[in-house]
Amino acid sequence: MFSxxxxxxxxxxxxxxxxxxxxxRIESVGIEYIPDDQRTxxxxxxxxxxxxxxxAFSVIVFGWLPITFGLDFVGAATASFxxxxxxxxxxxxxxLLGPRTGTxxxxxxxxHFGTRGRLIGSGLTLLFALAYAAIAVWTSGDALVAAAERxxxxxxxxxxxxxxxxxxxxxxxxxxxxxxxxxVAMQKFVAPVVGVLLVAGVVAFAPTFSPxxxxxxxxxxxxxxxxxxxxxxxxxxxxxxxxxxGDYSRRISRKDHSDRxxxxxxxxxxxxGLFVTALFGAxxxxxxxxxxxxxxxxxxxxxxxxxxxxILVIALAGGLGQGVLNLYASxxxxxxxxxxxxxxxxxxxxxxVAVGLLYxxxxxxxxxxxxxxxxxxxxxxxxxWVAINVLGFLFARRGIYSPPDLQLFRSDGPSGRYxxxxxxxxxxxxxWAIGSVFGLLATDTSLYTGPLAHLGGGIDISFLGSTVxxxxxxxxxxRLWPEPSTTLASTSxxxxxxxxxxxxx
Numbered sequence: 001m002f003s004x005x006x007x008x009x010x011x012x013x014x015x016x017x018x019x020x021x022x023x024x025r026i027e028s029v030g031i032e033y034i035p036d037d038q039r040t041x042x043x044x045x046x047x048x049x050x051x052x053x054x055x056a057f058s059v060i061v062f063g064w065l066p067i068t069f070g071l072d073f074v075g076a077a078t079a080s081f082x083x084x085x086x087x088x089x090x091x092x093x094x095x096l097l098g099p100r101t102g103t104x105x106x107x108x109x110x111x112h113f114g115t116r117g118r119l120i121g122s123g124l125t126l127l128f129a130l131a132y133a134a135i136a137v138w139t140s141g142d143a144l145v146a147a148a149e150r151x152x153x154x155x156x157x158x159x160x161x162x163x164x165x166x167x168x169x170x171x172x173x174x175x176x177x178x179x180x181x182x183x184v185a186m187q188k189f190v191a192p193v194v195g196v197l198l199v200a201g202v203v204a205f206a207p208t209f210s211p212x213x214x215x216x217x218x219x220x221x222x223x224x225x226x227x228x229x230x231x232x233x234x235x236x237x238x239x240x241x242x243x244x245x246g247d248y249s250r251r252i253s254r255k256d257h258s259d260r261x262x263x264x265x266x267x268x269x270x271x272x273g274l275f276v277t278a279l280f281g282a283x284x285x286x287x288x289x290x291x292x293x294x295x296x297x298x299x300x301x302x303x304x305x306x307x308x309x310x311i312l313v314i315a316l317a318g319g320l321g322q323g324v325l326n327l328y329a330s331x332x333x334x335x336x337x338x339x340x341x342x343x344x345x346x347x348x349x350x351x352x353v354a355v356g357l358l359y360x361x362x363x364x365x366x367x368x369x370x371x372x373x374x375x376x377x378x379x380x381x382x383x384x385w386v387a388i389n390v391l392g393f394l395f396a397r398r399g400i401y402s403p404p405d406l407q408l409f410r411s412d413g414p415s416g417r418y419x420x421x422x423x424x425x426x427x428x429x430x431x432w433a434i435g436s437v438f439g440l441l442a443t444d445t446s447l448y449t450g451p452l453a454h455l456g457g458g459i460d461i462s463f464l465g466s467t468v469x470x471x472x473x474x475x476x477x478x479r480l481w482p483e484p485s486t487t488l489a490s491t492s493x494x495x496x497x498x499x500x501x502x503x504x505x
Contacts, residue, residue, distance in 0.1 A: 023186075027179025030335045030343040033102040033403045034250055041251035043265035045184050046095070049248055050241065050266065052191030053325045054273030055198065056318035057139035057296050058132065062237060062274075063281020064295040066230035070218040073211040073286040079227050080278035083234025088271045090235075090383075090467075091242040093390045095266035096259055098249030101401045105246035105389075106336050107409075111401050111487075112392035113432070115409050115416065116423030120432065121389075122336040124382055125243035129330035130350060131374050132240055133323050134358035137172065139296050140319025141165035146300035147312045156297070165358060171316070172323035173351045176331065177344055180251065183324055190321040197310040198280050204307040205287035213286040225458040232463050235383075236375040237274045242386045244329040327351055339410045373445040379463045380439025384432045384470025391474055392428065396483060417486050427481060431473030439466025 066076035097108040106125050110118035141164035148154040148164075175182055218226040249262055284299055285291065292298050300311055331347030338346065393399060405416035420426070442462040444453035455461060 023182050023184075024178065025181055026177065026344065027181060029180075031103050031107050031332055031339070033407055035102065036253050036255055039099075039102075039251045039253040041180075041184070041248065043252060043257055043261040046245075046248055046252070046262065046265040047269035048191060049184055049187045049325070050269035051273040052187035052189075052194070053321045054237075054270075054277050055190055055194035055314075056136055056277070056322035057143055057315060058136035058319065058322050059237070059274065059277045060281040060284075061135070061139055061295050062233065063278035063283075064285040065233060065281075066226075067215060067282055067285035068291055069220075069226050069230060070214060070216050071223075071226060071230060072214050073209075073282050075223070075227055076230065076282035076285075077279060079230035080234045080282065081275060083231040084237060084271055084274050084278070086231075087235040087238030088267050090386055090390070091238050091245065091270070092263055092267050093393050094242045094386065095245040095249050095262050096399070097389075097393065097401075098246035099252050099254045099257075099259075099262060100399065101246070101406055102250055102403050103246065103406060104250060104332050104336070105243045106333055107406055108246060108401065109385075109389055110406050110409065110418050111397055112389050112425060113428045114420040114423050114425040115418050117420075117425055117429050118409065119337065120429070121243055121385060122333045124378070124385055125333040126330055126337070126350070128240045128243065128378055128382065129326040129333065130354045130357055131378065133172070133326035133330065133351075133354040136319050136323035136326065137165050137168045137355065137358050140168045140315040140323070142294050143296040143300060143311055143315035143319075144168065146294075146297045147308050147315070150300060150305075151308055165355070168315070168319050168323070169351070169355050169358075171320050172327055173348070175320060175324045176327035176347050176351070179328065179343070180248070183328055184248070186324065187321055190317050194314050194318045194321070195276075197314050198276070200310055201280060201307060202283060204304050205284050205302070208289070208302070209283060209287035211286065215285075215288075215291045220458055222458065225456075225460070228459045232379065232460050233375050234274075234278065235463060236379045237278075238270050239379055239382050239386060241270055242382065242389075243333070244325070247329055247332060327354065330354065373443075373448055376443050376445055376460065376462060377440065377448070380443055380466045381436045383439065383463050383467035384435035387467050387471040388428050388432055388474045391471060395475075396478060397488070400488060420483075420487075425483075427477035427483065428474055431470050431477060434473055435466040435468075435470025438469050439463065442466075 063076065063080060066079050067073075071079065094105055097105050101108040106118055106121035109121040113120055141161060144167065145154065145156055145160050145164040148160070149156050154160055175186060220226045220229060245266060249266070252262060281295070285295065288298050288302050290298070296315070300308065303311060327347060327350060330350035331343050334346035334350050335341055335343050402417055405418050408416040415423070418425075438452070439462040441450040441452040442455060442465050443450045444460055450462070
């Protein structure tokens with residue numbers, strides 16, 4: 001267990017704040033190491049964050065997508081279940097990095113990819129966070145405007161949609177700026193409130209629901225290719241959380257809480273949150289008389305009058321919960337790319353970028369096509385990255401890390417044990433690159449079709465192929481080109497006999 005000390009003469013600007021991490025206080029800690037005695041969070045907070053954070057239209061829409069692909073409710077539900085199980089199992093060990101390293105997962109990935117190689121994870125996480133934050137604003141803004149049309153007669157046009165998106169964006173940004181304590185407290189409120197309203201939604205749409213309803217022909221011409229496409233997209237849900245699990249688990253003390261408790265809270269929160277919302281999305285989509293280009297607009301048009309106010313609450317509260325998770329993560333990861341910026345500054349920057357992506361995806365491209373293409377392409381890059389980190393955790397590092405060496409990227413001092421070759425661990429980096437290139441070439445979407453997309457005979461193999469190739473490549477590299485023994489953290493390091501310096505501005 002780490003109890004790494006800070007020198008009293010270290011740069012005050014770089015020292016980790018000992019201020020309380022609580023609701024309503026602006027978090028002063030970014031990606032710095034958090035000493036074990038300052039970690040006051042609990043595993044149940046992990047459950048609250050990842051369970052409640054999924055109760056949003058931006059997550060529900062992923063249960064609607066398989067119905068738009070031509071599946072019925074049973075097909076959509078089984079595809080979501082399968083994909084979520086695979087994705088949750090794959091990312092589970094990533095929750096254990098934070099308690100060991102005291103920082104977020106992208107910084108922790110330096111132990112596997114190298115001090116500079118950690119930038120791969122920071123870039124991927126930033127893309128995931130920005131994309132899903134944009135989806136949160138899009139779906140909640142659509143619900144807000146569509147409900148206002150039915151309740152108040154407000155026209156749905158470019159101007160009102162832009163205003164709706166702006167309202168959702170502002171509430172998300174304000175909470176994200178406060179940081180960890182406020183995010184955790186807010187999710188504890190969102191889960192029960194929105195959960196009750198989702199149950200009410202099942203009652204509202206039950207009269208028109210039929211499990212055998214099919215709205216369109218199979219997107220890929222046959223059941224199994226379309227079903228597997230839906231599975232791959234569902235895997236993207238847990239996968240998108242893999243880099244951000246450490247944002248919250250880093251505040252859990254290993255002295256007070258076991259790995260088993262952390263894993264149980266993480267897996268149950270991620271899986272249940274995603275599966276409940278996917279079922280709601282598939283259920284309501286199957287109950288709709290017809291499908292258009294916007295799930296929430298169709299939902300509002302078909303909803304009984306008494307359910308319009310609950311839709312507004314889900315849009316505001318649910319969108320807030322999901323959007324904040326992503327903007328908070330994006331701020332931390334931009335800080336990892338530009339460590340001289342503070343978290344509050346990077347959060348503002350990424351917020352502006354996320355809103356820009358939203359308007360581009362909605363007003364320039366087809367939103368459904370954009371979501372599908374984005375998910376498949378990001379999965380192809382994230383799959384091998386997650387797999388290599390998990391394998392590195394289990395086999396290369398054996399669950400032991402040196403927090404001081406992980407933080408050396410923010411100083412001009414020694415390069416540390418994770419420097420490898422000019423800051424890059426080529427065993428991991430090359431394996432990830434080869435797997436990702438294959439995934440990109442094998443991706444097949446309405447916006448982009450890779451030259452290897454035909455290899456699966458109509459079945460999308462981009463995620464599976466990229467993950468397997470990256471994993472096997474990394475394991476082979478470890479066998480043929482073993483890492484130096486110095487990369488294993490020493491017993492003295494784990495006991496806290498190293499001094500951690502920080503040059504954070």
